[in-house]
Amino acid sequence: MVAHAEIRVVHLGGSKINFREPVITNDSRFLLCASGESVKVYSSSSEECVHDLQGHTDLVSGIVRNPSNHLQVYSCSADGTVRLWDFTDGILIKTFIIGYPIYSIYVSENHGGVVFVVVPMANDKSSELFQLVAVHLPLSGDQEVEARELSAVLCDVSPSGAASFGRKGEYIAAVKGLQLEVFFFKNQKSHRFFLKPGNKKGAKNAFTCVSCHPKEDCIATGHEDGKIRLWRNFNQKKEYTYSTLHWHHGAVNTLQFTPEGTNLLSGGIESVLVQWHYTQENQKDFLPRLGGAITHIAVSPDGSLFCTSHSDNKITIIQSCVKVSAIIQGLVKGEGVRTDLTIDPRSKALVLNGKPGHLQFYSLHRDKLLYNLDIVQQEYIHEEGLDQFEVVKAAFDTRGDWLATVEERTQKGSELEINLKLWAYDEQTQSFMLNTTVTAPHEDQIIAMCFSPSPEITMLVTISFDGHFKAWLLADHSDTKEGASWSCDFVGGYHHLKPGCCCFSADGSLLAVGFQEVVTVWSPSWELLTTLSQPPGAIRELCFGRLSCSKYLLGTSTKNQLCCWNLLTCSLEWSTPVDVSLLQADPLSENMAAFCSQSGCSDLFVFKPGEPRPLYSQKALCTGKVQRAVFAPRDQMLESCEEHAQWLNRSQLYFLTQHMDLMTFSTKTEEDRLLASSKLLMVDDSVAVTPFYLLLGKHRQQQEALTNPMAERIQLPQGSIAIKELLYTPAHVLPSASFLCSMFVRSLLISSSSASETKVLQHTLPFKSLGSLRNVLVFHEMSCKMNRKYSQDVDKVINNDF
């Protein structure tokens, strides 16, 4: 980051939007959610992101409505600030500096000027204990205010959303572990209620969430074993009571009372939104199959909209507990990207596995999820401990006509289930259609697969741990009714060694398969052409050079070597001892990107196989290993003159770090362009007076002055009169619209006789008043019909007449 100031590593969108409970505004028009270091404002009807409230410097950990102003929200962040925003205009109003990392925020209508935040007990990040403190927000006109007036309310609370204000803000209830604590503000006393761990009969009594009834003294708590307890009479230490509701089979993740308290909403891993009727607890409504596990539920203040956030980075907006009205989907990254990052050649979207059993197509330019493709096509059972089918590999052919996916399911004590699916792009539906399913294509896991780039043949090669590689060909059964389908063409192997990687040359004339230490090179007719080997170390990745460097084959080995073979002489051209964790070739140029891991950091080298000097290198790119990377072609070529930034001209390099952050490289010219395009939107008359403006502004004013007289001349007086006539005449005396229309259109035309005609009309008006408009109109039309040549004569005649 220091070496080249012009190229910066930047975070790309696709951050979590389900981290904390979303907030629906009072008028139900907007939905706010924490998304990484910013707060996003979405329209609840159109699903579009309206504003991106940026200002926090660390993870945003909570959002609440300002109870005293319904157009403002508070947000808190781990950077130790609480910020007040106007979300309709996207303006930061105030920043309150607390000084401790904040993990959640609560407010109550009855505690004006106070926010309740969860901060660590000791002022260091390693602390495991958290406390709830009340912060009095000082009234001051400054943008940045320090709020140091803290008073502890509850100690030892859980850091995330397990507290709730009771009726009229009289008490606050918080849960942690096996303890429910209720703090009464009136007498500043807290009551604690404990449950037994209860291991018998599978009961797990640990609390997971809490919600207080807004109108009555009742606290609902959710538990790990799926039970919901309704606590009453808790202002006594001993005579408290609770009743139990049980429907969920997994833990209750979230609970929420509706604003009137008539219903209780609960959600968990089953992905079913359950609506319990408060007085008749045995009656409940369900909204099933919402997506991933429900993590948060939010209700709009008027109770008309619910929204649920899900574990698969999704927010669902539900209208009156019946209909899903909108879905806001973020990039799903899960625990790991098992499919490599790939680029769909058609939509230029980033493709990776998303929701369980789905592939997601994510537009990098718009930072928006385009669509999810259901690969597994099976009902997803939301249950912990089940082995589900997972999409593990995906590959596109060069034109984007075919997509190959591999899904697998490992099951304890039984065989591995693998399906290879081939999808054809359908022009009509603009999506991929399943063409062929191959069950158990290999006896073991598929390690890698790639399509042949040659335009004549549609071929896929898969390699597997069972020691074979298979070539799949699209066979056209034109003589039968079935149409084209895929079948296995060739099974190859090399001395029963396990293959590790495969790669086609750019023209599809060679296939290289790495079998441990040996690289085998095959022709399209499945002849073993040659073997290359550079022990020690098994081959980890293979990559053919492109364009002018197509005679080179690059390979990385586990023993920290990067080798380059010349395919014409079948000999090693060069090799260098670097620990390359990832090798990527740019599909549009000769460039190669190698990510090297060194002492816990990742370095990047961009080089051409034929040149000894790297084009670009950057040390300490990020901490940890780079997991995946991909070159995405640009929409339009960048014209950058700096030598070390030229490799970013045609395509952009995206990579995923160990912490699943999607990053990219951006150059100065690109940022300038982005800035310009964003400026274009706001540019109005609010241009500041700069030397540039002084130079250009004067010129522009002159131009305006020049154009203005023209504009005035276009404004035809006769037109305005005709319109006036139209507007002021009573409707019942007006002629038919078709008649008026032609007149009206003509009145807008510029005619050479306009000046004279105005005169005529001005004359007419005093004599024939409004009552005889028809005559005027007829006359008007007549005069228009007249030849231009005679118009003046006619004028004279008419003048004489009058």
Added chain:
Amino acid sequence: MASFKSTKIPIYPKLGEKVTPDTLYWKNYKAPVQIKEFGAVTSIDFSSLAPHNYAVTASTRIHIYGPFSTEPVKTFTRFKDTAYSGKFRSDGQLLVAGCEDSVVRLFDVSGKVALRVFKGHTKGVHVTDFTSDCYHILTGSDDYTCRLWDIPNSTELTSYKEHTDYIRCGTTSKLNRDIFITGSYDHTLRVFDARVEKSVMTMDHSQPVESVLLYPSEGLLVSAGGRYVKVWDLLKGGQPLVSLKNHHKTVTCLSLSSNGQRLLSASLDRHVKIYNTTNYKVVHNFDYAASILSLALAPDDESIVVGMTNGVLSIKHRKSPEEKREMVGKQRMQPVYRIFVKGRNYVPKKDDFLVSKPVKSHLAKYDKQLKKFNISKALDTALESWRRNRKPEITVAVMKELDRRGTLKNALAGRDEQNLSQLLNFLIGNVVDPRFTPVLVTATEMILDIYQAVVGQSSVVDRQLVRLQELVEREVDYQQDLLEVLGMLDTLFATSLPRKEVPCPGSSR
């Protein structure tokens, strides 16, 4: 809120032949009509005249059948011995036939007594044919000679004695009156020109030739002998073009379909094979009950007539288009529910407000149960007898789905004797099916785990368990045998494969 995704029933690739236009065409024949003749049917010939009667030569007589009759229209019985090769003249008026007693007889189709009798051969005559000018007759005999006879004078014109064995097949050119081709058991095919003393072309089939056939263009010649069918290019001086070996017994007869696009060969192995004449690949196959000696196709492939060694004449007629349509019509008539159609054809008016009703997706019974997590009931519906017997893949798919949900054990448990025996029956029927084995083995193991406590309480279940055990043991034996065979084959292939040197970077330097 996504809708419920129904259980995927895998579509297994259909075994056996693929449905091609050829199979559709050649399957479009009615069930064969069978007529018992007195002896082996050695020759069948269609008249080229309108009703297309055909002459069937069997034993000592020739029957002439009408296109749709099962009784002979006419019979020629004036043969002293076995008759051979009853052939119509191209105008359909005359019929010639050879005989084991070496006499060739010429009949008027409407008469009974022979018009002409040609004597001269010394042994049985197996080959007779008219030349294209209709005035001469070609004969080939077991006395190794072939002769040309003049019909008006009933005299012998020429005699060729070039073959060194029985002449058993021959044909005349339809374009040139002087050219004819004979095939003999001396493995040769000879082309003769009546204007020349000797044969003009000789081809070696290297098997006793049983049948020859000229293409309508007469550029290509097809011969059959032994297990081979060979195609020769006459225009290139008798160059062999293709050699086909698709039968496993002697090929006895050849025929062309009416448009010349398909070649048919009949063999003693009881098959008729149909070849595409552009790439000479077998496109269809007919099976018959006995070894086939003769085969003929009516013009336009209206019927296929096959004569067999057991004296049965099998006639297949093409289905008429009306019949075909009837079949299709019947199928279409079935699902008519007027109640569902009601109001469907209503066209909304211009300013009507359309309220779209959500389309209700239909779920199968087992899916409905799966949707409600009623696992035992889902398995019960999947095990309904017709589904179990007709579509075992559905039952297996539901079992797989239950296994995926981790609830197969619960679904299998708690069944009574009748239910359990049903389940075991299904397993016995399908557990060794390679498509279903992975799923059913887990199910079987679970059943054995669950019900091992109650073994011995019901004789029915015990008997089935014993059967299942036997089945599995037998299957294991098969697998072992197969693996042994595979190992043997591997060694064989390894020894026969030539060692190929792979260029090595080390050696190049």
